Amino acid sequence: MAQQDSNLVMVEIDRLVPGMFVSAIEQGKRIDLASPGRVSSDKAIQKLRASKVQFVWVDASRSAKGVKVVEYVPPVKPAPVEEASKTPKKKVSREISQKRAKSLIIEAKGLVNKLLIQTKANQEMDIGLVADLSDEMIDSVLYAPDAIKCMAALRQKDSYLLEHSINVALLLVTFGRSLGFEREELKALSIGGLIHDIGKTQIRDDVLLKPGKLTPEEFEHIKLHQVYAQQQLKTMDNLDEISRNVCLMHHEKLDGSGYPLGLTADQMPIYGRMSSIVDIYDALTADRVYKQGMSSSEAFKILLKLTPNHLDADLVYKFINCIGIYPVGSLVELSDGRVGIVWTGNDNQPLKPEIKCIYSNKYKRFIDVSLINLKNSSVTISKAISPNTLNFDVAPFYD
Template identity: 50%
Template sequence: MDDVAEAAPLLKIAVEKLRVGMFVDSMDGSNKQISIANAGQIHDRAAILKLRRSGISHVWVDVERSSNDSGLKMPVSNPTLAVKKLAKDRVTNIKHAKALMAEAKGLLQKVMSETFEGKMVEVEPFEDLADSMIVAVLRDPDALKCVSALRTKNAYLLEHSVNVAFLLVTFGGYLGLEREVLRKLAIGGFLHDVGKIRVDCNILNKPDKLSDEEFEQVKLHQNYAIEIMDKAQGVSQISKDICLMHHEKLDGTGYPRGLSGDDIPLYGRMSCIVDIFDALTAARCYKEAMSPARAFKMLLSLTPFHLDEALVYDFIRCVGVYPVGSLVELSDGRVGIVWESTPNNVLHPKVKCFYSNFQKRYTEVVIVDLQQSDFYIEKGISPSSLPVDPAPFY
């Protein structure tokens, strides 16, 4: 084979940066290009996951033979521009992600209001929304992670439902599930808390600890969800499993049906993990947001009796120790947003720094690549711990 330096028509890309539509020509190993028998376009996230699980860190991509929407279409004689384009696309993708999140919250608000009035849930609008979310995840999951990190206390129910849908799609993609299954996961995520529309909002938004009686009222949202889902037309069993099982526990102490063990299918188990994680990392009127690292510890503390231990570890690997969009403090006191991360090096992501906790002031906005720096992450932090608003820096 020719040396890497002579492979000008091809672009070397880390496996975690692969996108659907890119044409994988060969693998990279020991400074040599290694031919592969199944060269071709990436058609789904499962193919990328298979490469990653095989221990392959980089591949060589044929830009010319990649699809037009792969993000690589430009002269192959200048691969540096292609890499810069991937970075520039992040800004565009974040704008698209914000628009998608706004659309999702608008649809959920409409459906919740109609459900409160006794109207039947129609699944078709959610199918279109799910397809848009899947495309966005395949295009740039990190853009959606950044947008989902922007939370407001007064829109929890809507944002939580959208984030659960996004996390389920991301988790399902990591597990190599088929696209049609991802669509059903998203719909289940959007609708998983639909029963709460019938719970007294004063109880849902109570700033103090709930009484036993009030907690029983909140738990009734699952009984309401059963009624709503029974009337809904065209909702798949997978979507129903997510909606009706995200409070079940493996030891049978959950609700509404007290299912246990194998009676809780994969998608129900996934929804339990995702629902808890997003709830823990969200700020509410009665609590501050928990850092992802602390939330992971909480999830692990609930295994194996409440949550599926193997799935929890898969979820942690999927999201990452320091998820894109989360806030961290570096060893020099600077605070920043995890901007880019790779599964092969989760402890050394790229961080967009904008504030100093030591100096208590804004700093120059820079992207710090911890893989190329002497600095390191001191700890993950929650937005509420900052005296400034990090939202503008997303």
């Protein structure tokens, strides 16, 4: 393997000098994958400073000879207290957390399926059960985020509607937490995510499950699911306004071209803007009857293309940084050809998570399962990949 695959190093802007090879930049806690290249002059560095760049990610092996690369070491911070009013959770092993997360996902699928059956039969939904499940989901995000993210990343094409609702709820909680929302707001976001597609119970199966492009008439029929949702939510007097916004606004667009109400930017609260971002991202990365899911990096590019007319640009960048350029649970290929699951995130150095290696694309064979922390390795991530690019089922490796 060529030496150019060596470690990326996080460097403060004040320690950046001409000759360093920059692969990414960080502005206001937002990481952008820059066009890779060597810094040519002090003028280029001044330009980065003027753009409020705080840190850069430097590939030391591709920098000019003789240039000393000094890695930034973040100060040690005390662990935040997530819920001062609650008894602190006892830390458990990843294996136990993973089993609990798996059980929670199974429970959530059962409940969402029950809700869909109830709404299809025009029966009243039990929001109390949804609220209880939301509390459990919030605890999982707060106390075992990597485990729940890994289990939520497992997708089955024939369970899309169930898994999509659960993932939207989990992503909204994760997103809201990163924005500093209070627990009650997170709970309302979770409830809204779990029920956001209830209107689809009234859509014809031949349209909803069509394995091909929809005709204009079929697309208009699909859009009716938001009209049905409006009618269904009118019967839920105890549903929080935040949950309503999530449910009713995830297909609205800032320029007014969305549906069902054609709301414009000044009419959409932050909760509605968040739900549209999360809904699109999860739909893009999931396998559907008519398409294969794409990698996280491909989905991010589409989200960015939809700004600023359809999606809130500032929130899109915050969402990407919130779940990580390489989200926990996603698949990546490393510079040495190994394929693995992003197993543990790294908030301080997001380009260097812990990877659970399972396969070699270079040799086209399974390898001994091992964990590699990229923070302490010369190996780097080459690219994000989608499960459908592999010729085997990755599900067993998530346990």
